[in-house]
Amino acid sequence: MTPSEPPAATNANARPVPIITVQQHILQEQKRCPGASGEFSWLLSGITLATKMIQAKVRRAGLTDILGSLGDVNVQGEVQQKLDVYANDVLLHCLSVRESIGVLASEENERPLTVHYESPNAKYAVVFDPLDGSSNIDVNVSVGTTFAILRRPVDVELNEVSKWVLQPGTQQVAAGYVVYGSSTILVYSVGNGVHGFTLDPSVGAYVLSHENIRMPERGKYYSVNEAYRDDFPTAYNTYLDKLRTGQFGQAYASRYIGSMVSDFHRTLLKGGIFLYPPTKDNPTGKLRLLYEANPIAFIAEQAGGIATDGTQRILDKSPDSIHERTPLVVGSPSEMQDFQRVMQEHAS
Numbered sequence: 001m002t003p004s005e006p007p008a009a010t011n012a013n014a015r016p017v018p019i020i021t022v023q024q025h026i027l028q029e030q031k032r033c034p035g036a037s038g039e040f041s042w043l044l045s046g047i048t049l050a051t052k053m054i055q056a057k058v059r060r061a062g063l064t065d066i067l068g069s070l071g072d073v074n075v076q077g078e079v080q081q082k083l084d085v086y087a088n089d090v091l092l093h094c095l096s097v098r099e100s101i102g103v104l105a106s107e108e109n110e111r112p113l114t115v116h117y118e119s120p121n122a123k124y125a126v127v128f129d130p131l132d133g134s135s136n137i138d139v140n141v142s143v144g145t146t147f148a149i150l151r152r153p154v155d156v157e158l159n160e161v162s163k164w165v166l167q168p169g170t171q172q173v174a175a176g177y178v179v180y181g182s183s184t185i186l187v188y189s190v191g192n193g194v195h196g197f198t199l200d201p202s203v204g205a206y207v208l209s210h211e212n213i214r215m216p217e218r219g220k221y222y223s224v225n226e227a228y229r230d231d232f233p234t235a236y237n238t239y240l241d242k243l244r245t246g247q248f249g250q251a252y253a254s255r256y257i258g259s260m261v262s263d264f265h266r267t268l269l270k271g272g273i274f275l276y277p278p279t280k281d282n283p284t285g286k287l288r289l290l291y292e293a294n295p296i297a298f299i300a301e302q303a304g305g306i307a308t309d310g311t312q313r314i315l316d317k318s319p320d321s322i323h324e325r326t327p328l329v330v331g332s333p334s335e336m337q338d339f340q341r342v343m344q345e346h347a348s
């Protein structure tokens with residue numbers, strides 16, 4: 001540059017783009033709900049803190065002695081991974097200091113754990129899958145956490161702890177998940193739309209990155225473990241055949257990660273359908289209603305999608321036990337309507 005040239009334009013007048021953290025967002029949402037107290041945002045901050053700790057451990061998974069199995073078997077008869085145990089401990093620790101929580105139920109604990117259930121201030125139960133897709137940890141593939149928050153029903157006594165959590169998904173006051181993927185993203189809803197917050201590792205805050213997520217009307221992908229095809233009910237195979245052969249007006253590609261939360265996250269953003277059908281070995285499916293299917297169904301519906309167990313809306317199902325399983329079919333309205341039509345044709 002010669003001295004006679006004018007100085008380059010500067011950005012001196014540009015204002016920084018305001019960032020909204022998840023804490024700010026929760027407080028804003030709370031203001032819109034009269035009667036909601038600060039306890040609720042304090043509770044959610046327990047989840048955000050725990051998932052930041054889990055993601056820090058996931059990011060160091062290959063560096064620490066954390067890979068592989070701990071040798072124990074959880075209540076589902078599956079081998080627990082070390083990170084499963086760590087993630088569970090962290091969530092229990094962060095949530096058990098919140099006085100508004102009476103009961104905690106986790107995939108990794110056979111029975112619900114009582115926290116402050118005897119306290120008159122304890123209004124909520126939290127259910128969660130601390131680490132979803134844990135068989136993917138050793139191979140650097142995305143895993144996640146799913147959670148839902150339920151209010152103690154008015155007619156349930158403080159010590160009837162199972163009844164705090166055995167409620168249909170329609171009763172969830174908030175639900176969400178975190179994907180520990182190429183970045184860490186928290187997606188949640190308090191029943192007023194779905195919002196996504198990407199963790200900025202340089203400041204350690206979840207920052208609003210996906211405001212008011214809407215699931216596309218139709219997508220390009222279907223997601224199912226096709227190795228079990230021979231064991232699916234006929235109606236599922238009819239539907240999948242029609243998808244593959246373009247009978248719904250377009251060609252589909254398939255994507256299957258094997259972490260429900262990651263497969264769903266793609267479906268939420270890109271549209272399409274995710275299925276975990278019943279199989280001969282697992283006639284009620286593999287996924288758990290309370291802490292896997294319900295939070296996913298809540299998010300899907302809030303974003304304009306649909307979630308069923310093949311015949312019934314997931315959120316209407318009344319659970320009988322904490323670790324109850326359910327088939328899960330969730331996705332964009334268009335794919336879900338095609339799916340439901342095929343199911344009805346087979347039923348009649």
Ligand code: AHG
Pocket residue numbers: 078107129131132133134135225258259260261276286
């Ligand atoms: P988890 O790691 O919490 O036990 O869940 C694993 C689940 C779910 O994430 C995924 O959709 C499914 O297992 C994959 O199962 P298949 O290997 O049978 O497809």
Ligand code: MN
Pocket residue numbers: 129131132133260292
């Ligand atoms: Mn899981």
Ligand code: MN
Pocket residue numbers: 084107129130131132133134
């Ligand atoms: Mn799990």
